[in-house]
């Protein structure tokens with residue numbers, strides 16, 4: 001054998017798993033430097049809805065995996081956005097890690113202004129105080145307290161990038177400010193800031209968090225005050241607004257979108273706030289075989305992965321902001337694996353994503369309901385993946401992988 005053909009690889013390896021959880025999301029990456037026995041571990045989203053059995057099983061398997069490898073520290077739990085199907089079992093994950101004495105360094109979540117929190121809370125009457133969603137949509141101090149009680153060491157709020165500044169020229173129309181936390185374990189970073197990773201691990205992680213146009217949110221605030229007499233940009237009014245004015249809040253958002261000429265389509269401000277995550281080795285080496293028929297999608301891969309949460313990339317304003325942001329943060333970068341936005345729904349689909357990032361693999365993590373039509377499982381409510389699937393399959397070089405997500 002010709003020995004020059006054998007390249008000595010670096011000691012780095014990365015095991016990356018998109019778990020099957022039904023309708024929801026749970027990803028984990030474990031990076032290991034075999035020469036130093038150092039690890040970088042992170043999770044992106046930990047939610048499912050309404051059925052959490054598959055997710056809880058996946059969490060248990062993930063934690064066992066950490067224990068088996070002697071890992072004592074997890075650097076990041078990143079939440080794309082604050083909806084049930086992305087965060088609902090955060091408490092379960094943190095509880096299981098706590099039981100095994102595995103430390104959780106940082107919870108990273110999108111920082112939301114009060115107006116956006118109200119819109120997210122208002123999405124469903126099920127978002128009561130006993131839910132993770134509710135707890136993560138309170139004021140920053142309460143969020144930090146909630147996370148700290150669950151064993152998280154630090155909370156990282158990622159500020160949004162807005163495509164406008166509200167349009168006020170004399171300062172009288174400045175966007176209302178939402179109070180920040182001064183807790184010693186709370187940190188705020190701008191969208192696009194590289195996340196710190198353990199020294200010596202050549203790995204890059206970058207989050208982008210987009211905000212809807214400030215002028216639309218301000219038009220919404222004004223309209224809600226007009227109709228209800230209560231300011232939605234003040235957290236103290238949220239409980240009363242949700243109790244007495246649920247449908248007026250919805251109507252006010254539609255009004256504000258029309259007034260500011262925003263083509264919101266089926267999207268919500270909550271989905272719009274989805275943080276996208278790019279993560280990859282700084283010098284990818286390992287080649288890999290793409291798994292064929294995955295339950296969990298599991299791959300040894302050091303190349304770039306792009307997670308997009310529930311970003312409604314079908315909305316032209318969102319797509320423009322998304323493309324602009326990534327062209328600024330990581331110009332020209334391509335990825336190995338992209339997750340189809342919004343569980344693969346056509347609400348979220350934009351072919352530009354696949355042209356821009358040129359992925360080798362696109363994962364459709366769409367959930368399938370047990371409730372079926374003539375014995376056939378159905379897609380989760382709202383998720384209409386067929387047209388998005390057909391569109392992605394037109395790219396001959398892309399491998400499409402659909403998670404076996406039957407609950």
Ligand SMILES: [Zn+2]
Nearest residue numbers: 083085086310
């Ligand atoms: Zn979702």
Ligand SMILES: [Zn+2]
Nearest residue numbers: 301302303336
């Ligand atoms: Zn790869």
